[in-house]
Amino acid sequence: MARAVPTQRRITLSVVAWVIALLIFFPILWTILTSFKTEAEAVADPPLFLNFAWTLENYAVVQERSDYLRYLWNSIAIAGGSTLLGLIIAVPAAWSMAFVPGKRTKDILLWMLSTKMLPAVGVLYPIRLILINLGLLDTKFALIFILTLINLPIIVWMLYTYFREIPGEILEAARMDGATLWSEIAHVLTPMAVPGIASTVLLNIILAWNEAFWTLTLTTVDAAPLTAFIASYSSPEGLFYAKLSAASTMAIAPILIMGWFSQKQLVRGLTFGAVK
Amino acid sequence: MYLKNVLGATSALALTAAATAAFAQDTTITIATVNNGDMIRMQGLTDAFTEAHPDIALEWVTLEENVLRQNVTTDIAQGGGQYDVITIGTYEVPIWGEREWLVPLTDMGDDFAADDLLPAIAGGLTVDGNLMASPFYGESSMVMYRTDLMDAAGLEMPDAPSWEFIREAAIAMTDRDNDIYGVCLRGKPGWGENMAFLTAMSNSFGARWFDEDWTPQFDTQEWADTLNFYLDLMNEAGPPGAANNGFNENLALFQQGQCGMWIDATVAASFVTNPDESEVADSVGFALAPDNGLGRRGNWLWAWSLAIPASSDAPEAAKTFIAWATGPGYLELVAENEGWANVPPGTRTSLYENPAYLEAAPFAEMTLASINEADPQNPTVDPVPYVGVQFVAIPEFQGIGTQVGQIFSSALAGQISAEEALEQAQAFVTEEMDAAGY
Numbered sequence: 001m002a003r004a005v006p007t008q009r010r011i012t013l014s015v016v017a018w019v020i021a022l023l024i025f026f027p028i029l030w031t032i033l034t035s036f037k038t039e040a041e042a043v044a045d046p047p048l049f050l051n052f053a054w055t056l057e058n059y060a061v062v063q064e065r066s067d068y069l070r071y072l073w074n075s076i077a078i079a080g081g082s083t084l085l086g087l088i089i090a091v092p093a094a095w096s097m098a099f100v101p102g103k104r105t106k107d108i109l110l111w112m113l114s115t116k117m118l119p120a121v122g123v124l125y126p127i128r129l130i131l132i133n134l135g136l137l138d139t140k141f142a143l144i145f146i147l148t149l150i151n152l153p154i155i156v157w158m159l160y161t162y163f164r165e166i167p168g169e170i171l172e173a174a175r176m177d178g179a180t181l182w183s184e185i186a187h188v189l190t191p192m193a194v195p196g197i198a199s200t201v202l203l204n205i206i207l208a209w210n211e212a213f214w215t216l217t218l219t220t221v222d223a224a225p226l227t228a229f230i231a232s233y234s235s236p237e238g239l240f241y242a243k244l245s246a247a248s249t250m251a252i253a254p255i256l257i258m259g260w261f262s263q264k265q266l267v268r269g270l271t272f273g274a275v276k
Numbered sequence: 277m278y279l280k281n282v283l284g285a286t287s288a289l290a291l292t293a294a295a296t297a298a299f300a301q302d303t304t305i306t307i308a309t310v311n312n313g314d315m316i317r318m319q320g321l322t323d324a325f326t327e328a329h330p331d332i333a334l335e336w337v338t339l340e341e342n343v344l345r346q347n348v349t350t351d352i353a354q355g356g357g358q359y360d361v362i363t364i365g366t367y368e369v370p371i372w373g374e375r376e377w378l379v380p381l382t383d384m385g386d387d388f389a390a391d392d393l394l395p396a397i398a399g400g401l402t403v404d405g406n407l408m409a410s411p412f413y414g415e416s417s418m419v420m421y422r423t424d425l426m427d428a429a430g431l432e433m434p435d436a437p438s439w440e441f442i443r444e445a446a447i448a449m450t451d452r453d454n455d456i457y458g459v460c461l462r463g464k465p466g467w468g469e470n471m472a473f474l475t476a477m478s479n480s481f482g483a484r485w486f487d488e489d490w491t492p493q494f495d496t497q498e499w500a501d502t503l504n505f506y507l508d509l510m511n512e513a514g515p516p517g518a519a520n521n522g523f524n525e526n527l528a529l530f531q532q533g534q535c536g537m538w539i540d541a542t543v544a545a546s547f548v549t550n551p552d553e554s555e556v557a558d559s560v561g562f563a564l565a566p567d568n569g570l571g572r573r574g575n576w577l578w579a580w581s582l583a584i585p586a587s588s589d590a591p592e593a594a595k596t597f598i599a600w601a602t603g604p605g606y607l608e609l610v611a612e613n614e615g616w617a618n619v620p621p622g623t624r625t626s627l628y629e630n631p632a633y634l635e636a637a638p639f640a641e642m643t644l645a646s647i648n649e650a651d652p653q654n655p656t657v658d659p660v661p662y663v664g665v666q667f668v669a670i671p672e673f674q675g676i677g678t679q680v681g682q683i684f685s686s687a688l689a690g691q692i693s694a695e696e697a698l699e700q701a702q703a704f705v706t707e708e709m710d711a712a713g714y
Contacts, residue, residue, distance in 0.1 A: 040553055043528035045455075065316065125354070132356050216343055217350065220306055220358045221335045232338035235311040236468070237523055237543060239531075239553070 028252070034245035035059070042242040058246035066229060068250060075225035075254075077140050078215070079208035082147035083201055086155045089148070091197075094159035095185055099168055109160065112153040120150075120213050131218065140223045143215060147208045154207070155200055162196025162269075163189065199269020202262050209255045226251040303593040304333040305360035308348055310341050310580065313546075314413050314620040315363070317610065318601060324609055325600050332593045341468070352377045352585045360588040361597055364409060366400040366579050366652065370669045373403030379584040379591050380406035381598065388599045392624045394644075397579050400652045400663075409581035410602040413543070414622025416646035417476060417575045419563040420530065420548055421537040422556060425449045425456065435642075439480070439505060439566045439574075442537065446513035449536030458513030460535035461506070464522035465685040467677025472576055472666040473539070474684060475677075478502040480567045480574040484656040485668050485705075490714040494680075494702035503684065503694045510688060519689040531555060539565060539574070542646055545639035546617065562642040564649060570657050576666035577650035579622065622647055676708050 033049070034042050041052045062068070097105050127146065128137065136142040166189065174188045190197065212227040219228055230251050233244040259266065309315045315338070322334055337359070339347065344363065351358045352372065364372070372378050384390060390398075390407065397414040401407060419437060426433055429448035434441065446458025462473040475485065483498035493499060510518050513536075515529060523540060527547060530538045531554040538544070551557040565575035582602055584594045600606060607627060610619045616636035619627065621643055627633050628644045637643075655665040663669045667677065680701045687697035 040531070043532075045528070045532050045534070065319070124350070128350060128354055128356065132354060137356055138358060216339070217347060220308070220337050220347075224337070228337075228339070231340050231343055232311055234340035235524075236341050237541065238312050238547070239524055239527060240311065 028256070031245045031252075032249050034242055035249045037242050039239050039242045042245070043239055058242045059250070061243055062233070062246045062250065066232065066247070068229065071224060071226045071229040071251075072254065074140060074219075074223055075209055075227075075251075078143045078147060078223070078225055079205045081140065081144035082151065082208045083204045085144060085148045086152055086204060087197070087201065090152060090155040090159050090200075091185065091190070093156050094163050095189060097156070097160050098163035098166075099171060109157065112156060116150075116153055124217060128218065137218060138220045138223050143218060143223055143225075146214055146218070147211060150211070150214070151204050151207055155204055158200045158203070158269075159193070159196060162193050162200075165196075166192050195265065195269050198262075198265050202258075202266050202269070206255060206259065303331060303590050304335055305588075305590050305593050305597060306335045306337060306358065307361040307363075307582075307597070308337045308339065308344055308359045309363040310344055311338050312580075313618075315580070317614065317618065317620075318412070318606075321606075321609055321613060325597065328600070329593075329596060332596065334597070348585070352587055355587045357585075357587040357589055359585055360590050360594040361582050362585055363412070363580055364583055365581070366577060367664065367667045367669060367673070369401045369409045369581065369583065370403055370663050371671055372583075373406075373408035377586050378408045379586055379588065379595075380408060381410055381584070381595065382406065384410075384595065384599045387605060388603045389624075389626075392604060392626050394623060394625055394647060396577060396647050396650055396652075397623060400577060400579065401581055409583035410598050411579040411581045411623040412602050413620035414577075414579040414647060415541045415543045416577050416622070416643065416650050417473070417540055417565050418542050418545075418642055418646045419537055419539050419565060420545060421445075421561050421563065422449070422533075422535070422559055423561045424556075424559040425536045426561070433561055433563050436564045436573075437566050439568055442539075442566045443505075443509055443512075446509060446537060450513045455534050456536060457515040457529075457534060458536040459509060460515055460521065460526040460529050460538045461510060461518070462522055462526065462540065463510070463514075463518040463685055463688045464520055464525070465678065465681035466522070467667060467674050467681060469522045469681060470685055470688075471677045471681040474502065474506065474681075475668075476565070476576040476666040477506065477574040479572045479656050479665065480565075480570065481505070482568070482570050482572075482657040484658060484660050486660060486662065486709075488659055488661050490661060490709060492702055492705040492709060494698045494705065499698055500694065503687065503698060507687060507694055519685045541578070542622065542639065542643040545643065546621075546637070549638065562639050564642070564646055572655070572657055573649050575646050575650055577647060577652055578666070672708060672712050676705050679704055679708075 035058055036054045036056070037048065037052050038055060038057070041048055097109065131137045131142050170192070171184055171188060174184050179188065209226070212231075215225050215227045216231060219225070230244070230247050233240060233247040235244075319336055326332065326334065345368070348359060348362045348364065350356070369378070393411065394414060397411050398407060401409045401411060419433070419442070421433055426445065426449070429445065431445050431448060433445070442459065448458070450456065450458040462470045464470055478484070478499060481498050481502040483496060483502050484493050487493055515521065515534065521529070523544070526535065526538055526540060527544055529535050530548055533556045538548075545560075545562060548554045548560050549557050554560075565573045567573045582598045584591050584598070588594055602623065604624060604626060607619045607624065611632070616630070616633045619633060621627070621637070621640070628640060634640050650665050652663050652665050667673055683692075683697050683700045683704070686692050687694055692700070
């Protein structure tokens with residue numbers, strides 16, 4: 001039976017949750033508000049919250065100056081491509097680790113995670129040289145491949161955690177019914193792990209969408225995604241905060257909308273297995 | 277048979293025309309640039325270039341200054357060939373030129389008028405007698421001040437003020453109750469932020485980064501005088517939180533009427549006198565950067581310039597573009613489209629002889645005087661082994677300049693004393709220079 005939570009405690013918790021949520025969301029809200037101000041209003045002191053002359057001028061200027069759709073398409077291709085490639089590698093890897101673990105499975109998992117601790121800049125030169133020699137610098141393929149490698153440890157770990165929650169007996173039963181390895185993964189395991197796979201996909205898309213180090217250093221024109229679009233509006237000499245905010249808002253809008261619609265799925269997936 | 281011949285000839289002609297059209301857009305050059313008003317304006321005017329040169333297509337890559345510097349350095353060092361034209365500053369040109377990373381800008385054509393470039397600017401971009409980058413806009417630093425506040429304080433700004441006058445005026449103009457601060461100076465750490473200002477300032481106090489044997493000089497009286505003066509001035513008459521203020525933060529403060537004086541890049545003059553952006557546009561005066569009577573002023577010299585990396589696979593097309601973008605004809609094109617006040621300043625002598633420009637830009641004469649005051653080859657009172665007014669043109673400077681900037685910024689924030697800051701700077705720079713083999 002569910003435990004009754006006193007009303008006063010529920011209200012307090014709700015208020016605390018709202019305050020924390022607003023604090024976290026405030027920088028994004030401020031960026032969105034700034035994008036509708038003039039450059040002078042953007043740096044006004046005291047800052048203007050809502051009482052300013054709203055304008056769409058910054059969006060018009062950004063639209064005129066930059067080919068937003070090209071950057072957007074590159075971001076979609078890179079984030080989507082790296083997620084798909086990551087899943088193709090990670091689902092079988094996580095399956096084997098969860099259901100047929102070997103003596104060194106734990107070590108391999110920890111080693112995979114430890115690669116995330118390597119400072120990215122440490123391998124920048126070798127990776128760039130390889131890409132130059134292969135003629136892959138400034139290509140979406142190169143970024144899809146590199147972002148897949150970067151995010152693979154997280155995908156494997158997340159899927160491994162979800163798969164471990166699925167009773168092995170179900171898979172055994174499928175095998176006794178004559179299921180091949182492929183049908184076992186595709187028709188038994190995957191449907192049961194859909195919430196976990198969905199949240200892994202969402203998280204990986206967000207990570208790949210926001211990745212700024214590799215996307216800025218390995219692209220120039222053809223493969224430049226939205227991170228390069230934002231960077232082009234940063235200026236050390238000149239107040240262009242309103243235009244920068246408009247560019248940022250346009251860059252985060254797709255991922256923000258996607259996150260909004262899939263938040264239940266994301267939370268469910270991320271907390272899956274956290275409470276036993 | 278006749279029809280067949282005619283069809284054949286027509287097809288051949290069509291194919292030739294298609295091939296010519298394809299060839300016409302054969303060369304694409306990729307231009308890496310920074311985001312500032314002049315560069316963005318150039319992007320908007322490039323139709324004029326592509327109309328005159330239909331065989332050259334342009335691709336733009338606009339990046340934040342530090343990202344651009346990192347990407348371009350990596351690309352040149354590895355021969356990536358991603359860029360055909362790069363935007364670099366006076367700091368990079370001597371270092372990269374010496375390493376033969378840049379294509380010398382010879383044979384730029386008569387229209388380019390190389391002799392018209394301002395000698396002080398061209399000198400900073402020349403290596404072994406060859407121009408390695410062509411200046412797109414040049415800047416020095418100067419004093420921008422509020423004429424109304426100066427009048428109210430009963431003072432008159434000389435054309436060439438001393439540091440003592442600046443201190444006196446700053447204290448007189450400060451009115452903390454009304455959020456007016458006598459002077460706004462850079463405090464944000466970075467080799468191109470507070471250290472650009474402090475290094476230029478230290479020149480006028482007789483200080484230098486290194487002596488002729490590359491021994492760091494932060495333990496000298498001249499550096500103690502520089503840093504103590506700066507800290508006292510900022511504590512007495514600077515805005516709160518000055519350790520976080522760089523160019524943009526001080527620009528915002530000045531435009532909102534919160535600074536009596538601002539000593540910074542001459543390029544800011546067009547912003548603070550623009551009534552659409554600045555609340556004090558009609559009451560701004562200009563003066564040379566201050567001195568201490570030692571023969572050097574506290575002003576710097578910088579030029580954003582266009583260069584061709586040695587890894588470019590289209591150096592001739594890149595040269596054609598640079599000759600267009602930094603030639604005298606471009607200045608006229610900007611003037612025709614956007615007025616003389618928006619012409620990129622500080623690169624050509626003829627601009628400062630043009631009455632239309634002098635009338636449209638009230639800060640023009642002071643900008644030219646400031647640029648001419650700077651001498652990158654002999655920046656300090658005592659001789660030094662390096663080139664550069666507000667920087668030291670060695671590869672290590674980005675790292676040590678930023679670290680020393682953080683130490684001095686801590687002193688401005690009150691976390692350490694001036695004495696401790698100089699001790700830390702001396703120890704750090706000595707260690708780094710020893711490790712680098714100087």
